[in-house]
Amino acid sequence: MTRSQPTLQSLQDIRSLRIAVVHPPDQDRDELLGHLKRIGCKVQVCWPNLDAELHDVDLVIMAVNPQTAACHFEWLGQEGAPPIIPVVTYENPVVIQAVMQLNAFSVIPSPVRSFGILTAIAVTLAQHKTQKTLEKNIRRVEEKSAKQRTIELAKSILMKTQQISDKDAYLLLQTQARVNHLHIESVADEIVRAAAVRT
Incomplete structure (x- = not known):
């Protein structure tokens, strides 16, 4: 892969974008x-x-000024919400705080000129994609950790109720999973749930 290919792909992606412009007429x-x-x-x-509709929008370009900064937009922060590029007219604490709350990766300064818009879009798309990948990896790690905790809890229940060793408890989980054609995590979860009902 040459160095120019990602850039060409990014430009092609930008041309196919569905952009919502939230901006007063000016x-x-x-x-x-x-x-x-x-x-x-x-x-x-x-x-x-x-x-x-959020699922019909890939990117939002939104005017951010003292008036809009005071507005509440219900779609902000929702799952699947598109990335936002603020159009900034002022640099004061209220506007800067609003931009930070939007989790913006770049801004378009006012007065708007054609120079810089394409770069702002490309940077925002790339950073948003990176952020989503990181969030997905974090969720995967958290899910794996939660499953491991369930297995450990199920093992401790088996060790206590059946008077067996840690190794034997794990082997029993494996055997039950194999016999019932289930993942070991599912078997462990059933054991933990059943123990919770009994207590």
Whole structure:
């Protein structure tokens, strides 16, 4: 794979984006819409609320100013919510705090110019993808850890109730899993649940 291939793929991805622009009607919005359409993106304008379905949006470009910073957007932070690029007019504590709460990876400064928009989109997409991969890996580790804790608890229950060693308890779990065509975690979970009912 050459060094240029990821960039070409990213540009192709950007052209196929479905972008919701949450921005009041002004020159900044006109400039933004014109450039996004020249890139080839499918653009939907929403103001003052995001009227689009989240599953129909790949990216949100949103005006962030003292007025919008005070608004509550219910879709923010929802599972599957698209990444956001703020369009920033002011640099004051309220706006900076709002940008940080949006978990933005880049911003588009106002007055909006065509230069920098493509970079902001590319960086945001790449960082969002990285973040989602990390979150997925963390969930996988947490799930594995939870399953291991269940197995350990089931072993301790078997050791106590059947007066067997740690090794024998694990072998018993393995045998029950094999006989019943189940994963060992499922057998362990059943033992833990049954013990909880008895207590």
